[in-house]
Amino acid sequence: MRNISLDNITATVQDSMRGAADARFREVIGSLVTHLHAFAREVHLTHEEWNAGLDFLWRAGRISDDKRNEFVLTSDVLGLSSLVDLLDGSSSGTESSVLGPFYVEGAPIVPVGASIVGDNTGERVLMHGTVFDAKGRPLPGALLDFWQTDADGLYSQATPHKGEFNLRCRMRTDAQGRYALQTVKPRYYSVPYDGPVGDLLRGGARHAWRPSHFHVLVTAPGQRRLVTELFADDDPYIDADAVFGVRSSLVLHFERRDDAAAVPYPIKAPFFEVKFDFRLDAEGPAA
């Protein structure tokens, strides 16, 4: 292999992996090489530009730790996380959306209808609905894990005085597959932009805002795990999410209610009612 040239370098790198035992590895990494090389050829990448790219990766590594992963954020702002969601998510059930970096395992389990408002101020929300399987049958005992920002756009990591699990909970659906949660309306907030991803956003004349949302992770025996987000249709950033997580099927209307008797849960009026049913796929590859 002493005759490496522009004409043969891509095929030569791919050929170097011909002994890989894992066929999927060969396919995925081989294709990555094809497209990386094609990209470098297309833009005629210079040394200076590629060094800037390597410097970005180096800085992303330096700023990452067990609480912050700049590589995930890079994938998010480049739309790759959402592309994988669209490719590998459900085609007939509830659409998935990004997990984000603020999930905390082990939130308290609360009963259907519970309030997680605690000391938070903000507009009250009752979110409720049913979890169904792919055949439309209600799923009793499905586990929903919720997390969200407070009314100032802050996750519990940024408000330790409110408790580790502020505005977070897990809930099992009842015998009819129903869930119901009393909470406050979350607010839009910005993804971290004090690291290399911030430079990437500024370079592209982009902002760092995400529209307000609830995160929900739903699991049930025999069903595919669902990671998704629910958005408010009146959010100023609903059409400009910095990480491209919005799908129209996940944009909900918050209906103002002035009469608590309108719902079968002990909530104080006025509040906003949000209804959403989840539909899970059976375990296995994406349907």
Ligand code: BEZ
């Ligand atoms: C979030 O929803 O919390 C989030 C998602 C992607 C990047 C940063 C934050």
Ligand code: FE
């Ligand atoms: Fe979030």
